[in-house]
Amino acid sequence: MFERNSGIPIDLGWVSRSCVNEQAVKGRIQDLLSSRFVHPDHQIDWLARSIQCIDLTTLAGDDCPSNVERLCSKAASPLSDNVIGSLGINHGLLTTGAVCVYPARVANACQGLKRIGTNIPVASVATGFPTGQTSLKIRIEEIKFAVKDGAKEIDIVINRELALGQKWGELYNELVEMRKACGESHMKSILAVGELCNLTNVYRASLVAMMAGSDFIKTSTGKETVNATLPIGLVMCRAIRAYNRKTGFKVGFKPAGGIRTSKDVIQWMTLMKEELGDEYLTPELFRIGASALLNDIERNIASHITGDYFLAEEMPMA
Numbered sequence: 001m002f003e004r005n006s007g008i009p010i011d012l013g014w015v016s017r018s019c020v021n022e023q024a025v026k027g028r029i030q031d032l033l034s035s036r037f038v039h040p041d042h043q044i045d046w047l048a049r050s051i052q053c054i055d056l057t058t059l060a061g062d063d064c065p066s067n068v069e070r071l072c073s074k075a076a077s078p079l080s081d082n083v084i085g086s087l088g089i090n091h092g093l094l095t096t097g098a099v100c101v102y103p104a105r106v107a108n109a110c111q112g113l114k115r116i117g118t119n120i121p122v123a124s125v126a127t128g129f130p131t132g133q134t135s136l137k138i139r140i141e142e143i144k145f146a147v148k149d150g151a152k153e154i155d156i157v158i159n160r161e162l163a164l165g166q167k168w169g170e171l172y173n174e175l176v177e178m179r180k181a182c183g184e185s186h187m188k189s190i191l192a193v194g195e196l197c198n199l200t201n202v203y204r205a206s207l208v209a210m211m212a213g214s215d216f217i218k219t220s221t222g223k224e225t226v227n228a229t230l231p232i233g234l235v236m237c238r239a240i241r242a243y244n245r246k247t248g249f250k251v252g253f254k255p256a257g258g259i260r261t262s263k264d265v266i267q268w269m270t271l272m273k274e275e276l277g278d279e280y281l282t283p284e285l286f287r288i289g290a291s292a293l294l295n296d297i298e299r300n301i302a303s304h305i306t307g308d309y310f311l312a313e314e315m316p317m318a
C-alpha cells in the first residue's frame with residue numbers, strides 16, 4: 001500500500017514553465033512500438049492481468065437495472081469457467097478493477113455486486129459528465145449523490161474552459177472542492193484530452209489535477225472526437241513521474257475511450273511498464289476505461305488456449 005495523494009498547494013510557476021516537445025513525443029512512441037514486443041508465450045498472462053485493471057463501463061442513455069446487473073456479473077466472472085480452468089486460476093479470483101456507471105445507476109451496481117458477493121468497487125462518472133457544462137454547485141452535488149449511493153471512485157471531468165484559458169488557479173480551486181466532496185472515495189480526474197488543443201495543455205492539466213489531490217488522472221470520457229492515444233498517454237505518464245519525484249505521491253493513470261482490442265491493451269501496458277515501471281501495472285495505479293474490450297480479450301485468451309479461432313459473437317457479451 002502507499003499513501004493516498006493529498007495534493008499540494010498549487011505551484012503556478014511549475015505549471016506555466018512546463019512545455020511539451022510534440023515531435024519528441026511522437027518519436028518516443030514510434031520507438032516504443034517498433035522496439036518492444038510481448039513474446040506470444042507471455043501474452044495470455046498480460047491479457048489476464050489487464051482484466052484486473054479494466055473499469056468495466058456502461059454509459060448509455062438506456063442503462064437500466066437489468067443491464068447494470070449483467071455488467072456486474074461479467075465484472076465478477078470476466079472469463080468463462082473452462083477458460084478460467086485452463087489458466088489455472090481459481091473461480092472468483094479474477095475480476096475486473098471496477099464497474100463504472102452513471103450516478104443514477106450506482107445503487108443498482110452496488111446491489112448487483114453485493115448479491116454476487118464480491119467487493120469490486122463501483123466507480124461513477126459525475127460533475128456533468130461528459131462535458132461538465134453546469135454550475136460548480138450542481139457538479140459537487142452530483143459527486144455527493146454518487147458517494148452516498150455507494151460509489152468508491154468518482155470519475156470527474158475538468159472544466160475545459162479554464163484549462164484552455166490557462167486559468168490554472170481557478171481549475172485547481174474547483175478540483176480541490178471536488179476532492180473534498182469525494183471524501184474517502186477516490187477521485188479520478190478526466191482531462192478530456194481531445195479538447196485541450198495541444199500536449200502542453202495536457203501536461204499542465206495533469207499537473208494541476210494531481211496538485212489538487214487526484215488519485216488518478218484519466219484521458220477521456222469516451223465521448224470526445226479524440227480519446228485515448230499513446231502520445232497523449234506518454235505525456236500524462238511523464239507528468240505522473242515528475243509529480244512523484246517532486247512530492248513522493250503515486251498517482252494512477254486511466255486511459256479511456258476507444259480502447260477495443262487486445263493489441264491496444266498490450267500497447268498501453270507496455271507504455272506503463274516502460275515509463276512508470278512494473279509497480280504501476282496494478283489495479284491500484286492503472287485502470288483501462290472500456291465498454292467494449294473484454295470480449296476481444298476473452299476471445300484471444302480462448303484462442304491461445306484451444307488453438308481455435310473464435311468469433312466475437314461466440315463469446316458471452318462483455
Ligand SMILES: O=C[C@H](O)COP(=O)(O)O
Binds near residue numbers: 100222256
Ligand atoms: O470511461 C470510460 C469510457 O466512457 C469508455 O469509453 P468506450 O465506450 O470508448 O470504451
